[in-house]
Amino acid sequence: MTATRIPLCTLDDIPTGLGRAFEISGRLIAVFRARDGKVFAVDGRCPHKGGPLADGMLIGEQVVCPLHAFRFHGTSGECEQPGVCSIATHPAEVRDGEVFVTITQTLREEAVA
């Protein structure tokens, strides 16, 4: 499985403790910068009713959907609420002040399709 690393923005573009939304070839992704400096990326839409996760609050490493407050773990993607699907997560890293996410082949194919 080939993975593609995509440069998104500078670290300063993401405010501390908050997220930003990106669309990579049709696919919505939310990227967060936790208070401890960790950067991570998850799918941009909440599986519940499509809430924009990048607008959510961050509690530690949990993303809280702004619409009905379902919580998703930022690195495992799991939802705290039983019965709700988890969300996809995407490896993210910061190099020289620049933020990258890695999109896997399958995801990429989906994105292109």
Add this chain to the structure above:
Amino acid sequence: MIRALHPQKPKLVVIGNGMAGARLVEDVLACDPDLFDITVFGDESYGNYNRILLSNVLNGTQDAKEIFLNPLAWYEENGITLHAGKRVTGIDREAKRVFAGELSVDYDYLVFATGSKPFIPPIPGTSLRGVFVFRTLDDCRNIAEHARDCKTAVVIGGGLLGLEAAKGLMTHNVEVTVVEMAPWLMSVQLDEAGGAVLGQTIEKLGIKALTGTSTKELVGHIHVSGVKFADGSEIPADMVVISAGIRPNVDLAKECGIACERAIVVDDQLRTNDPAVFGVGECVQHNGITYGLVAPLWEQTKVLAKVLTGADATATYTGSKIATKLKVMGVELASMGRIADLRPTDEVVQFSEPARQVYWKAIIRDGRVNAACLLGDLGPADDLMRMFQAGSQVPERRLELFFTVGANGRCEPAGPATLADLPDSHQICDCNGVSKGTIVAAIKAGKCTVPAVGKSTRAGTGCGSCKKLVKGMIEAIAGGVKSDPSESWFVAAVPMDKPTLVAEVKRRGLKSVSAVLRELGTADDEKSRNGLASMLKSIWGTEYIDERDSRFINDRVHANIQKDGTFSVIPRIYGGVTSADELIKIGEVAKKHNVPMVKITGGQRIDLLGIKKDDLPKVWADLGMPSGHAYTKALRTVKTCVGSEFCRYGTNDSTGLGIAMEKRFQGFEFPAKVKLAVSGCPRNCAESTVKDVGVIATEGGEWEVSAGGAAGAHVRKSDVLCRVKTKEEALRVIGRFLIYYRDNAKWLERTYDFVPRIGVENLREIIVNDSLGICAQLDEEVEKAIAAYVDPWLERDNPAFAGQFEDVKRVPLPVLE
């Protein structure tokens, strides 16, 4: 969709993901986790939840979140393919294939667990708006939402479910009438005398019951407005819940030629007339009997799991003895067998104690308990149930069914035997058939909370009525379950009440949310952060360190997020008074930005809905009006009536005072939103009596100031604080009240809870008569808050953080290397 791992194994397909379907899958896995490739179809778009507990969700004692049994992850972990929200629409038994819309799945074994649906009587009007049934989580939500706007509700059907629905509705502050065709309530479980006792009990709860009454029609135009009876009489109803029994879901089975009578006919191995097709739950009939409680269904799933997996290919189901303990509307009830099934040769033993609304009755046939009902006091229930289930001989002296005879020959009520006295084999959880011994073992193995015991033994996970017993056992064996001190905390994440927290924050000089959480916090959650942010801002004013990640999205972008991720913009229209020019300008802005909806709000102003985040700054700039704070926990609106300026009745200038109030208090932040109103005469056209602070001009030209009113989810008439002569005095008293509320209320506590908590006499002493000597200080705080006001929409020119007003950023995909 979650995919199964081993498609080559024999395929088991289950239709229905309810109480029986999901339990069957669990039982199959318990017998042999690797045998089948399992696919489950569920019409409801959820994982599997506990239907029994819907009553609790409706009456507000449990959150919908708490009743889920198996999360989606459970299906995944066990390699089960779950199609949640997919209805099976057809079956080809020859090809052994089920269809659900586009989807088709092959099976080797098929199980129907389709449950039942509510029966809708064939009378006119059942499709009107405001008419509901009570079966699913969605029903529950719809009923609760609708009840908010209703004054009167009628429940059709006085059985167990109807009464549960009535009780649930009571908690939503509607007047409830239950209509029952039979001459008494719960005619399945109770005889006439028992029904009468129940009738009295529920009357005390404020619910009307019309028994022996048959409903002829639901009347209304578009929306239901009343219920008409066979005798021609009619009562008003803003909503109706139909609970007139259930009908097994058999259409699908019938269509593909499975033998059905009232329900799907199954044999002792739960097999239908097709050897590859089985059925469990409310959708089947066994020996001519259908069951509508979970205990028998779960006996069925256990047998079917053994049959399917071959763990015991000869296992048989021989029918269930129905014995349940129920709690209807706070009334304890135990029911065994069919009380109406009485033969001339049966013996009837009964005891009644009308003053305490206690009623016990047992029917003895051939020296054994054939049926019984106990109401109001369940002292002898456990012993009776044991005798009933085991079919054992009853005591020679029948009174010993209900009472024990002491050493001195005197009778004593057979109180619930103390836990310690019960044998290990005694069943504690009737839904799941869990014995005392099993629970004791779990507690000894370290399961010291009720949920932990439930997880390891299943006890208490059905109807939950045995949880009290489980808790008692934990207390007896492990020495105590902890109580919840968090009630008094200002927010959940910091274990302190508000005065302690404020003092500690000041003493340590904590000026940001993260500092408070770091030094005083024991947890972290978004609501606590929002609360702390608001509190710190009012303590520190300009010194407050404003961390934007402790704000909810609405408070970060100063607009209200909508279901599609766009925002709404409500500018301030002071006192609801606008002008032709202002309206033209708003109209032009709406046109220029293609605003999808322009709406007059319930708060006398104009809402531009559907604005994209990127467009917010431009819309605000084009409007050139200040923020109406329709989003944050702050001063919302000041509603006014036209008053003495134009109205022929107006005694005072209500718009003048309203505008002055809104200009003075705009931007004030509080623990919850605050809405004000001013009416120019006692006709009260601005609805001042249902506002956080309301002012009404008296016929004599004074202003009457009241507080603590609301007319949203909670309706409360405000309490009068005082009468004053001038506008200036009114502004001063209101300012003092607002600051006192700001500084003393719990997070999210609106004035309708705060004012009764403090007491209006007490408030009057503090705010009007200055009994604490703090009024000068309160006045000072008002001035400080006024000075601190900045229109948040000015951030349009100077965003507070990167990307504040930027929506999704598009990133091109790099060409593959």
